[in-house]
Amino acid sequence: MDPAAQTDSHPGPDGHGDAHGFRRRGVLFVLSSPSGAGKSTIARKLLAAEPELGMSVSVTTRPIRPGEVDGKDYHFVDLEEFRRMVAEDEFLEWAHVFGHRYGTPRAQIETMLAAGKDVLFDIDWQGAQQLFQIAGGDVVRVFIFPPSMDELRRRLSGRATDSAEVIEARMARAANEVSHWDGYDYVLVNDDVESCFEGVRTILCAERLKRSRQTGLIGFIRRLTR
Numbered sequence: 061m062d063p064a065a066q067t068d069s070h071p072g073p074d075g076h077g078d079a080h081g082f083r084r085r086g087v088l089f090v091l092s093s094p095s096g097a098g099k100s101t102i103a104r105k106l107l108a109a110e111p112e113l114g115m116s117v118s119v120t121t122r123p124i125r126p127g128e129v130d131g132k133d134y135h136f137v138d139l140e141e142f143r144r145m146v147a148e149d150e151f152l153e154w155a156h157v158f159g160h161r162y163g164t165p166r167a168q169i170e171t172m173l174a175a176g177k178d179v180l181f182d183i184d185w186q187g188a189q190q191l192f193q194i195a196g197g198d199v200v201r202v203f204i205f206p207p208s209m210d211e212l213r214r215r216l217s218g219r220a221t222d223s224a225e226v227i228e229a230r231m232a233r234a235a236n237e238v239s240h241w242d243g244y245d246y247v248l249v250n251d252d253v254e255s256c257f258e259g260v261r262t263i264l265c266a267e268r269l270k271r272s273r274q275t276g277l278i279g280f281i282r283r284l285t286r
């Protein structure tokens with residue numbers, strides 16, 4: 061990634077920052093969990109609630125599921141095209157997950173950051189680690205636990221998008237995914253969708269504030285106290 065895209069301030073509508081005069085840069089916001097714990101569900105709610113947040117749409121060699129839309133849920137490609145993208149260094153990170161390949165295309169992230177957006181990533185622990193290294197540690201990583209492994213299995217079955225064989229493979233990998241939880245900045249349990257969403261949204265808001273630069277703060281305070 062172009063380091064300038066990652067660290068530059070977004071000038072905001074008045075050229076000096078956001079509506080309050082604060083400069084800020086894009087937050088790289090990662091959600092990981094074992095498959096089926098609910099991160100896509102939380103991600104959808106977060107994107108609907110936060111217009112300044114853009115979604116990183118991954119490229120995958122996995123077959124498309126019923127109901128998925130190419131270009132919205134993923135960019136679905138064959139192995140040859142994925143290999144071409146790797147060879148031409150088009151990925152910020154990529155990994156083997158559940159027998160398929162998944163990668164984050166670099167160009168869309170640069171475009172969103174240049175437009176002043178924060179970026180949401182739904183990626184596994186391998187992707188979170190790679191992104192952390194690329195971004196020099198300036199990544200917010202949230203790990204979502206299911207309430208129990210039985211409930212995880214119920215959710216994977218209830219989603220009705222995968223065969224029994226695929227569900228078993230994902231359950232078999234769940235313990236491994238969970239074992240990486242302590243590499244994350246925040247950990248939440250998705251027992252209830254609404255409260256998990258509120259938790260994730262609170263983390264995003266707090267991290268945005270932490271990164272705010274106070275360039276316009278003095279003027280803002282003067283205007284307030286005039």
Ligand SMILES: Nc1ncnc2c1ncn2[C@@H]1O[C@H](COP(=O)(O)OP(=O)(O)OP(=O)(O)O)[C@@H](O)[C@H]1O
Nearest residue numbers: 095096097098099100101215218219250251252253
């Ligand atoms: N808190 C919850 N309570 C009950 N069901 C839930 C909850 N959160 C999500 N679900 C349901 O669980 C299923 C799996 O959720 P989702 O697809 O969001 O998981 P995921 O972590 O994104 O999975 P994957 O990694 O495979 O993409 C969906 O059918 C979703 O509606």
Ligand SMILES: Nc1nc2c(ncn2[C@@H]2O[C@H](COP(=O)(O)O)[C@@H](O)[C@H]2O)c(=O)[nH]1
Nearest residue numbers: 118154155157162163164182183184186187
């Ligand atoms: N390292 C990456 N992991 C990714 C990426 N896109 C998705 N994922 C993760 O793969 C699994 C399976 O997803 P599914 O849609 O097949 O259920 C899940 O844990 C995702 O978070 C990526 O670009 N890089």
